[in-house]
Amino acid sequence: MSALDRIGQVGAWLGPVRLASAATMREAASTVEALGYGSFWVSDTPTTRDPFSASAVVLAATSSLVVGTGIANVWGRDAAAMNGASQALAEAYPSRFVLGLGVSHSPDVARRGHAYVSPVAKMRSYLDELDASPYDPPAPAVAAPRMLAALGPRMLELSRDRTAGALPYLTTPEHTKLARDLLGPGSALIPEQTLVLESSPSAAREAGREFLTHYLAMPNYQNNLLRMGFTYEDLSGGGSDRLVDALVAWRSVETVAERIRDHLAAGADHVALQPLPRPGDPLGLEQLRLLAPLLVG
Template sequence: MTTTQDFGTYGVWRGVTGIDDAFAQATERLGFGALWVGGSPSGDLEAVERILDATETLTVATGIVNIWKDAATDVAASFRRIEERHPGRFVLGIGSGHREATPERVKPLSAMREYVSVLETEGLQKEQMLLAALGDKTLAFSAERTLGAHPYLTVPAHTAHARTVLGDALLAPELKVVVNADRDEARAIARSYLKGYFGLRNYVGALVRFGIDPDDIASGGSDAVIDKVAANPTAAAAVAGAREHLDAGADHVSLQVLGEDPIGSLEQIAEETGR
């Protein structure tokens, strides 16, 4: 079974279309404990299988499979196929997406409960699943029925609160980072990427709840907000940003590197962490 320790302290988060064999192998070579496959990968999990085939020991997790896109029975069958080939190296992360992008998203927590129940019936164990979670009810459910929670686009204050809700369950927030010698350019890269996310109510609501001024988000992201959710411009700043989440109670932080040279940035971050 996958445990908290299998994730390591630092991982890498990247959209599924941006992960090729070279990127996966670099993540493993540089000593990061886990590679999170984002961008709502398909429920056939072929992308996950390809990454596992290309690596040897790396833990792979989805961040996340969208429950509205693929039936739980189909996803469970994909999971069993992968578990047979790569036992103990894959954790299925699932989530309910965003109301703006998914019109059928009604009563997401109830839908998540039903989805997890089907996965359990199909043979998945608690330690083989985790949830995208921001609100208290979803966080509590993730601790009750899965390995834990993978919050996306949060601040350390949210991490500290999430720890009180989760107890001993896995807490693995995501943090965007930009390694670029020019701080203004680093902020511009992050601001461009975050533009769409700042239009999603679940993320904005969580940020505001934990201390971000709505006006700072409405303006496209003030420098202070950008620096908080996308640590920049150096590898040292990226590690310091991750350390804020770890100090607040995270077990593991998945770093999403933005910019034109993600492997180069990861190399600098790995060096900074002593890997």
Template sequence: MSELGPLGAAIPAFDTTDSAAAIAAAVRLEELGYSTLWMPGGQGDNLALVPDLVRATRRITVANGILSVDQVPAAEVATVYRALAATHPGRWLPGLGGAHGPRPLATLTAYLDELDTAVPASGRVLSALGPRMLELARDRASAAYPFLVTPDYVASARELLGAGTRLAVLVTVVAEPEPARARDLVRGGSLRFLAGVPGYAANFRRMGFTPADVADLSDRLVDGVTVHGSFDTVVARLREYRAAGADQVVVSLDGLPESWHGGLVAALG
């Protein structure tokens, strides 16, 4: 089983042909003391970089957040997993999700069935938001990996997952103490796009946000699902996620000041 540890770092999207930049980021995060490096997800395919990052580092867990099952064949994931399990056991945690189409849950279930002989449930994580996806993570993976959620959501997810499934929560962090400026920065990021994605929109409603909150990217929504402020404010908010039941908080490094890394690792790692 791959170890998550208490604090992960999600590196920004990079050119998948530039392995040197990805390797440099991985080595630096390991030096800083992060437990897990989360590679960027989406519809791209960065599977080929995984062995480079694992071999360039010594202890940090490398995870994908996430590999899209619509884009990356299960057979390719299995091949890479077998090779790394033989030489670097427990160092790679494939994160899976991104099933679309009319029956996404069935698509993901079939994908996991294909992986079972090569990648055990204890060696994979699932992107999960709604209750059915959380249940699938509980039954078919070692961890769930939600994004744009509140601490209250984390508490509910922890109850559904039970004690045996880990919960790694990706959190957008904006190092801006002025609230209005911080909210504008959040609205200019991925939240604007993801608010229109059906799965995220449905989860916002489950968390109690109104259609107007989602349509307008209201202050209430921004403050509820992202973290912004001074260093001390950010640490206090991230601790709320841990207290609610997150085994690991994963901070997005896009725009995070270099001077914050040591303090975050000391406070949360």
């Protein structure tokens, strides 16, 4: 059984945990598992933990939680290193690890000392190298599924043709529907959904803009949002109300749960929930606790 066969419909993508201590990460993962969420996604940035080290911490702290890299940057390690790390985790923790791969963004790639090139061409050649990488220790009984961070049609097609599926980030249920139509029925589709349980429009949108400002400066996200019908005016100033409301689910637990169900109805197999930090809830675990009765089970 593959890890993708056992993760259920909802998981957790805790952005702030990348800056927390290992002890806090272990505690957060245990909480996510106890609440009944099926997955825990680990990020990769130039200044935080290696995603495979972080995945090992989470896997060791839990007993059934599926852990995925969201995403492992292909510019951060060569294919042999990526393959070795992925194979090792998949063998040590059977059917519990998903290898999410991505090309990242030109500013982050530049921080690693590389020149950003055509994302699809880079990923295609990297997958070729990954397929050709030898691995001498015992292989996992079931290989770790590979998935791609994919937004546009060409990367979605590559994820369909060469991997288990796609991991869209910062999207809407409308994008999920388009992605499912392009992927067809045989590929896994796991979008991320940002959320904040906040009933005040001004407070919710302030939290949303604080989160979105960094991403809205990235060409990959800009291009995808423009394809989705938003305008450059929507993208300015941290995002228009229309854009923030489309990308960040807020208000009550019922309203946020409905957004998750919209993704599932549009063709998502699983949705990774990313709660924004709130006073007294720095990792978003309390928000996940409140949502669990409506989404888990």
